[in-house]
Amino acid sequence: MWVMLYYKDDSGDYHELLDPKFSCMCYLPASTEEEALAINSQECVRYPESTYHTINGNDIHDYEFEIPDKGGCFRVKDLKSGQTDPFTFENVQKELDVRMLEPDKKTGIRLSTDPAYYPSQGDSSLCGMAAFYYCLLKDRHDIYFQTIEDLWLTGRTLLGMLEIKPGKSCKNPTDMLDGRGVPRISAIDWMTLAGTRDSMNTFLSYDSPDDQTAGITKAEAIDECFLAVGAKNKLENITGGMYLANSGLQEICNLNAYVGDSFHVIINIHPELLSSNDGFYQRNWIVLESKLQLDDGSNNDVTVQTPLNSLVKLTVFSWGNVNSKLLKNTNLKYFLDNFYGGMVFEKIP
Incomplete structure (x- = not known):
């Protein structure tokens, strides 16, 4: 409450x-x-x-956030003998303890055996929801943690004006663990990312990280999440709304102008800009943590006059990592060929 x-x-x-x-x-x-x-x-x-x-004096009380051990609403449906359900109280609290670390104590690197310091879609297609919850965690960690507690305890919550009420299948997912019994997406990320995506889907039920279609997030859904928590959309230049064509140099320059402490800039790219192993995914939502700049030692911002053969660099949030960078020797033309526009939102009040 x-x-x-x-x-x-x-x-x-x-x-x-x-x-x-x-x-x-x-x-x-x-x-x-x-x-x-x-x-x-x-x-x-x-x-x-x-x-x-x-x-008395400067004696300020310090409180730690813990979820009550009353039994959760989420359970893995196809748990095998000897496997541990990631939605247990002990595991959810462990993940929260790591997620609660102050930013200067986080490495920004996700280890395969540890929960992410930041929201991560893991093996799912929930990159759009991960981008939103990353911004929510940065701006309003109190709302972020309350959302997790509500979902674990009651299976529903109110995120601003948006009701999150995942269905039975989402609360009892399948294929959550890999062959070694390791979660393919953390418990708290499934509850928030998948829970929100499932609640917003009109027809498709989201019950597995393998369900790529039901997890895909369009720009309209990200916009709805930000608006629900009071953050206004300042700019949107997604190409055609359906990502069928790449955006141009003017579009990235317009987005570049908003990168800073007052706004969140989220862009849509082909994942091969960040990794040579793009796998199944053809689109990826990421959050800019720097402007697109020349990679020539000058740190100058890219402008509409920048030659297309210029090498560029960019620091972003993606897959639970806040220091993801473009592949080495990425030039501006290659970036634009794999860039599909973006959105700018005010900070969450």
Whole structure:
């Protein structure tokens, strides 16, 4: 349950306490059936105030985020003898502990035996949802972690104006583990990425990382997610809306202008820009962490006058990794041949 604290002044007016140390997330015990039904919604909560000191000096209380061990709503359907369900309380909490590390303590590199520091689609086609949840984690980690807790405990949540309510098949997925019994996508990423994708699908049910079609995310779905949490779309130049043709130099320059601390820039590319082993996937959503620049030591931004044979470089977020880079010796023409436009969103408030 989300809790925003207010104080009442002498005139009887209420004011929000905007200082982060006064806000929190918690579950309050339900005393009536009505309160129990509203446990996952935004409500007004009355609380007592004291004029006495509750903290001495700089003694600030530090709280750790943990999910209650009450049994989750997600279970692997085809678990074999000797295999461990990744949706157990212990494993979900372990993944959260890693995901909660401060950015300066994260290496940005995903190890095959460890959960990703950042959202990752793993072996699925959920790159669009991974891009959105990466931005959500950066801007509003409180909402991000509350979403995971709600989904694990109740199987549903409200992400801003977007209801996430995955179906039974999504909550009981198949083919989640590889031949060694290792999850092909982390439990918390399946709950958030797959859970959101399944909720937004009108006809297709998403129940396996192998279901590539049901996991594909179009620009409209990413736009809906950002708008649901209050982030406006500032620019969109996806080619034709269906990615049937590549975008041009002017389009990447327009997107380049927004790369910085105030916006998220998400672009659609062919994955062979990042890896020589592109496998099944023909499109990939990534988040720009730098501008497209010349790879000649000058660090100058690419412009509409940049020759097409110029070598370029770019740092992006992709597959749980925040330091993915273009393949060595990528020139501007090759980049544009595999670039399909992008979108710009304001930071999530």
